[in-house]
Amino acid sequence: MAKAAIFAALRHAPAQEPRPADGSVLAFMAATVVGIAMATGVALSMAAAGPEPLPAVVHYQIGNTPLTAPREWLRAPVAHAGRVEQLELIVDWPRHIPAARQNDAAGSRPFDGSVLISLAAADPLSAPTERLSRVYSRFLDPNGEHGPAGLVAYTFRAGSRYENERLFVTSEGFTTANGEAFFARCPDGERKDKPTNLCTTTLHIGMLDAVIRFSPNRLGDWPRLVDGVTRIVTAMIHKPRPPA
Secondary structure, X not given: OHHHHHHHHHHOOOOOOOXXXXXXHHHHHHXXXXXXXXHHHHHHHHHHHOOOOOOOEEEEEEOOEEEEEEHXXXXXXXXXXXXXXXXXXXXXXXXXXXOOOOOXXXXXXXXXXXXXXXXXXXXXXXXXXXXXXXXXXXXXXXXXXXXXXXXXXXXXXXXXXXXOEEEEEEOOOOOOOOOOOOEEXXXXXXXXXXXXXXXXXXXXXXXEEEEEEEOHHHHHHHHXXXXXXXXXXXXXXXXXXXXX
8 A cells, every 4th residue: 555655646746847957057068068179170270280391491500600501401310400510411413402312321322413511610720731731641652643634643552541542632733713722532443332432522611611522423523513512501601791
């Protein structure tokens, strides 16, 4: 009987009127939905946009020399702009366009169309041409041979630190545009298919020393090469502003 009475009371109990929803709860739910939608939209737009492109040029300072380098000329990635001790560039000369980066370890093909330029602060105690008399002359065979474009080729003595290399020096009457002697160390023989077997010379440009490495096949074009690299580096250097 007790169960029957309880069920009967439940069947005849008055229906409860629905209570209106709390306004604060509705506002919170609406704000949550809007927030989720906005966050989703921002995430989708960021994914669609992708990373911000890197600037085409990078500003550096080597010693007291500020300069700007095209990013595509950078041979080795530099973590950030600003002050650096050395800057490695690779340029497809004479077209002055970024050259395809090579794998030095692989040495898959020669750098015939590329010029490697390493910029550093100039050595105040040793001009590039002084190395001819202070360093190289001690290891050279005194008998020279005629080389290309007014150069004289000397062989380094066996057992010296420059063994298997030759030194090409401008003969009398042949100088750079600055009136300086040109010289380059090059591999002796036909070992010209690896980046480590390039000719090497050093130019003094402003307050920078530019170490240039290039294919031995371009040695006969050294006057244009020196002039071209000098123009490239000079154009990169910031010119001081005249006083107002």
